[in-house]
Amino acid sequence: MLSYKVIFIVSSLMGVLSFSLNRKHMLAMLLSLEFVVVSLFMGLFVLLAFFNWEFYFVLVFLTVSVCEGALGLSLLVLLMRSYGNDYSRSFTLLW
Numbered sequence: 001m002l003s004y005k006v007i008f009i010v011s012s013l014m015g016v017l018s019f020s021l022n023r024k025h026m027l028a029m030l031l032s033l034e035f036v037v038v039s040l041f042m043g044l045f046v047l048l049a050f051f052n053w054e055f056y057f058v059l060v061f062l063t064v065s066v067c068e069g070a071l072g073l074s075l076l077v078l079l080m081r082s083y084g085n086d087y088s089r090s091f092t093l094l095w
Contacts, residue, residue: 008043026086030072037065
């Protein structure tokens with residue numbers, strides 16, 4: 001169980017670090033966020049399996065994360081069609 005905790009913590013921190021360092025392109029930011037979501041899913045699944053609890057919350061978590069991914073991709077498509085690039089500096093031009 002300890003190795004799963006270490007893998008969960010390291011992967012979450014790597015995703016957050018990648019998100020904070022790759023702020024130039026929106027696609028890289030979305031991939032980093034999805035990596036954090038997958039690592040949180042892995043940690044939640046291992047935790048629930050360890051305590052023999054129900055997995056209904058995992059389904060709710062996956063549903064919300066899929067909606068988050070779809071919203072991010074639609075925002076990326078909007079940004080690409082409007083400005084022709086996926087730079088995160090284009091966000092300031094949207095307002």
